[in-house]
Amino acid sequence: SQTIHQWPATLVQPVGSPLSLECTVEGTSNPNLYWYRQAAGRGLQLLFYSVGIGQISSEVPQNLSASRPQDRQFILSSKKLLLSDSGFYLCACPRGPPGTEAFFGQGTRLTVV
Amino acid sequence: KNQVEQSPQSLIILEGKNCTLQCNYTVSPFSNLRWYKQDTGRGPVSLTIMTFSENTKSNGRYTATLDADTKQSSLHITASQLSDSASYICVVSLLSGTYKYIFGTGTRLKVLA
Numbered sequence: 001s002q003t004i005h006q007w008p009a010t011l012v013q014p015v016g017s018p019l020s021l022e023c024t025v026e027g028t029s030n031p032n033l034y035w036y037r038q039a040a041g042r043g044l045q046l047l048f049y050s051v052g053i054g055q056i057s058s059e060v061p062q063n064l065s066a067s068r069p070q071d072r073q074f075i076l077s078s079k080k081l082l083l084s085d086s087g088f089y090l091c092a093c094p095r096g097p098p099g100t101e102a103f104f105g106q107g108t109r110l111t112v113v
Numbered sequence: 114k115n116q117v118e119q120s121p122q123s124l125i126i127l128e129g130k131n132c133t134l135q136c137n138y139t140v141s142p143f144s145n146l147r148w149y150k151q152d153t154g155r156g157p158v159s160l161t162i163m164t165f166s167e168n169t170k171s172n173g174r175y176t177a178t179l180d181a182d183t184k185q186s187s188l189h190i191t192a193s194q195l196s197d198s199a200s201y202i203c204v205v206s207l208l209s210g211t212y213k214y215i216f217g218t219g220t221r222l223k224v225l226a
Contacts (some may be wrong), residue, residue: 034214043202043218044157091154092214101147102204104156104216 002027006091006105019064019078021108022084023091026072031093031104034102035066038088050074086112117205117217125223130158130193135184136203146209148177148188151200151219160188160201191219193224 004025009042013019032051036044046059048066056066063082067075074091091105117138124131145164149157161180162174163186170177174197176189179195190197203217 002173015167044215044216049213060165088154092156101162102157104158107154107156109154 002093002095004091004101004103004105006108008108009106009107011111012080013110015083015112016080016091017019017045018084019081019110021089021091021110023076024072024075025074025093028072028093029050030071033068034087034092035074035076036090036092038090038107040087044090048076081112083112086110115205115207115215117203117215118162119201119217119220121201121220123221123223125225126193126224128193128195128224129187130203131191132193132222134188134190134201134222135205136188136217137207138186138203138215139182140184140205140207140215142208143181143184144206145184146179146206147204148175149201149202150205153199157202157204181216189223193222195224195226198222200225 005024025086034049035047037047038044048056048058050068052057053068053071064078081105092102094100120135127165144163147162150160151157159171159226160217161174161177163177165181166207179186200219200221207213
């Protein structure tokens with residue numbers, strides 16, 4: 001069965017420090033992968049999506065970057081965190097062909113202090 | 114602009130009562146619409162999916178409707194339970210080359226004993 005692993009579950013980082021959040025998918029190959037951010041009390045905002053290795057599309061200008069070094073690995077990074085980067089980060093992929101139900105990881109709660 | 118709007122933003126009801134959540138969208142071209150339940154600090158979990166040709170679909174105590182002409186959907190919860198307390202998110206899939214998901218901001222439901 002298909003599973004998404006995200007880590008860490010929670011993270012507290014100082015302003016200006018780097019960030020690396022990792023998402024891995026099992027039980028599927030060549031999936032579309034997505035990074036979302038959910039600010040407190042707000043909806044999910046699409047940050048990046050990837051249709052394959054090395055292919056990254058950015059939805060909004062921001063302080064973050066994404067990479068897909070392997071088919072089932074999607075990484076969210078920052079060189080210098082800002083306070084506004086705080087939020088709940090979710091990795092997602094379709095359960096089946098693109099357009100089917102989005103399947104989410106358990107998320108990473110990032111607090112920048 | 115592709116948008117999904119939900120109402121109300123928050124809702125408090127007593128256990129055993131029914132409630133209806135609304136979703137309006139301006140997504141085109143439309144692929145399908147899903148309702149997700151998101152418990153605090155967790156990733157969203159799909160409740161039901163509505164395709165263009167479907168008007169009503171039930172999943173236990175959850176019943177979703179879709180009016181593709183007016184671009185509106187509703188989620189009706191019958192005989193609410195304390196465990197129904199969560200955010201309910203309407204998600205519309207954009208029928209494009211990469212199948213993007215457009216998320217509503219959600220409705221926060223609180224069920225009181």
